Amino acid sequence: MTIEVTAGEPRLDALCVLAGQVRELMDAVALTDVGEEELTAVTGELSALTGRLRAAARTTPQPFEVAPDGTLRHLGNAVTGAANPHALPLAVERAPGGGVRAELVFRPLHEGPPGAVHGGISAMILDHLLGQAVAAAGLAGMTGTLTVRYRAPVPYGTPLVATAEHTRSEGRKSWADGRIALPDGTPLAEATGLFVTPAGWLQRGPAGQ
Ligand SMILES: CCCCCCCC/C=C\CCCCCCCC(=O)SCCNC(=O)CCNC(=O)[C@H](O)C(C)(C)COP(=O)(O)OP(=O)(O)OC[C@H]1O[C@@H](n2cnc3c(N)ncnc32)[C@H](O)[C@@H]1OP(=O)(O)O
Numbered sequence: 001m002t003i004e005v006t007a008g009e010p011r012l013d014a015l016c017v018l019a020g021q022v023r024e025l026m027d028a029v030a031l032t033d034v035g036e037e038e039l040t041a042v043t044g045e046l047s048a049l050t051g052r053l054r055a056a057a058r059t060t061p062q063p064f065e066v067a068p069d070g071t072l073r074h075l076g077n078a079v080t081g082a083a084n085p086h087a088l089p090l091a092v093e094r095a096p097g098g099g100v101r102a103e104l105v106f107r108p109l110h111e112g113p114p115g116a117v118h119g120g121i122s123a124m125i126l127d128h129l130l131g132q133a134v135a136a137a138g139l140a141g142m143t144g145t146l147t148v149r150y151r152a153p154v155p156y157g158t159p160l161v162a163t164a165e166h167t168r169s170e171g172r173k174s175w176a177d178g179r180i181a182l183p184d185g186t187p188l189a190e191a192t193g194l195f196v197t198p199a200g201w202l203q204r205g206p207a208g209q
Contacts, residue, residue, distance in 0.1 A: 009068060012075065015083045022085035030109045079128040090125065090162075092132050099165030100133045104180075106156035116153035119189075122180055123148045125162055126191035130176035133164035134195045139174045141195035148191045159183055164191075172197040 025046075032039070062076025062083065075083035080090050088104055095101040104125070112118025127146050134141055154160070164178030174195045179187040 012083065016075070019081075019083050019085045019087075026085065026109050027107055030107075030111070077128075079124060088125075090128065092129065094136060095163055095165075099163060100129060100136055101161060101163045102129060104160050104162055105158065106154065106160070108156055110156055113153065115155070117156050119148070119150055122150070122154050122189045123191070125180065126164070126178050126189065127193065129162050129164040130178045130191060130193040131195055133166050133176045133178065134174045137166035137169075137174070139166065139169055139195070139197060140201070141172070141174060141197040144173070144194040144196045146191060146193040148189055150189050152186075152188045154180055154188045160188070161185075167192075172199065172202070 034042075062074065062081070064072060064074050067073045073080075073082075075081045077089075078084055078086045079088065080092060081087045082089050088106075090102045090104055092100050092102045106117045106121070110117045110121045112121070123146060126148060127143055130146070131141070131143060160180055161183055162178065162180045164176055167175045167177050169175070174197070175192065176195065177190070177192050179190045181187045
C-alpha cells in the first residue's frame with residue numbers, strides 16, 4: 001500500500017467529472033424506457049467511448065493520496081472515491097459527538113427488493129463507515145467480520161444519515177458500531193464489525209513506510 005502526494009490535479013479533476021457523468025449514465029440506464037432501436041444506437045456510441053478510454057489504462061491500484069488540502073483520500077475507493085463511478089461517492093466527516101457520519105441518498109441503481117436498497121449495498125456502506133470510524137480513532141485496519149441487522153427496508157431517493165463509532169480495542173483488534181438511519185434517527189440497518197490492523201502496518205505503517 002502506498003500513499004502518494006498528488007500531482008496533476010487538473011487531470012484528476014477531469015477524471016472525477018467523467019466519473020460523475022458515468023454515474024448519471026448508470027442512473028439513466030437503470031431507469032430508461034426508450035425503445036429497442038435507441039438502446040442499440042446508444043450501445044454503439046458507448047462502445048466507441050469505452051474504446052477511447054481503454055486507449056491508455058493503468059495497471060496498478062489507485063493509491064491513497066495526500067490531497068492538496070492535506071487530507072488523505074482514495075479516489076478509486078468503491079464507496080468514497082470521486083474517480084470511481086461505482087461510488088456514491090460517500091463524503092464522510094467527523095461527527096460532532098465523536099465517530100464519523102455521512103449524509104447519503106441511494107439511487108434506483110442500488111435497487112434490491114423493488115423500491116428498496118439492496119442489502120449488500122447497505123452492508124458495503126456500513127463496512128466502510130465502521131472502518132473509517134476505527135481509522136479516525138487511529139487504529140486503521142482491514143474488516144475481519146461484519147454483522148448487519150436489517151430493521152426496515154432502506155429507501156432510495158430520500159435523504160438518509162449514516163453514523164459509526166469505534167467502541168473498543170484489544171491488541172490489533174478493534175470493534176465499531178454503525179447504522180443507516182432516517183434523518184430523525186430511526187435506524188434502518190445496524191452493523192457491528194471487527195477490524196484487524198495487519199501486523200505489517202504496525203511495523204511499517206499503512207503507507208508502507
Ligand atoms: C483499507 C484501510 C486503509 C487504511 C489506511 C489509513 C487511512 C484510513 C482512511 C480510511 C479508512 C478506510 C476504511 C475502509 C473500511 C473498509 C475495509 C475493507 O473493506 S477491507 C476488505 C475486506 N477485508 C479483507 O480483505 C481482510 C482480509 N483478511 C486479512 O487481510 C487478514 O485475515 C487480517 C488482516 C484480517 C488478519 O490477518 P493477520 O495475519 O493480521 O491477523 P492474525 O495474526 O491472524 O490475527 C490477529 C488477531 O485477529 C483475529 N482475527 C483475524 N482475522 C479475524 C477475522 N476475520 N475474524 C475474527 N477475528 C480475526 C485473530 O484471531 C487474532 O486474534 P487474537 O490476537 O488471537 O485474539
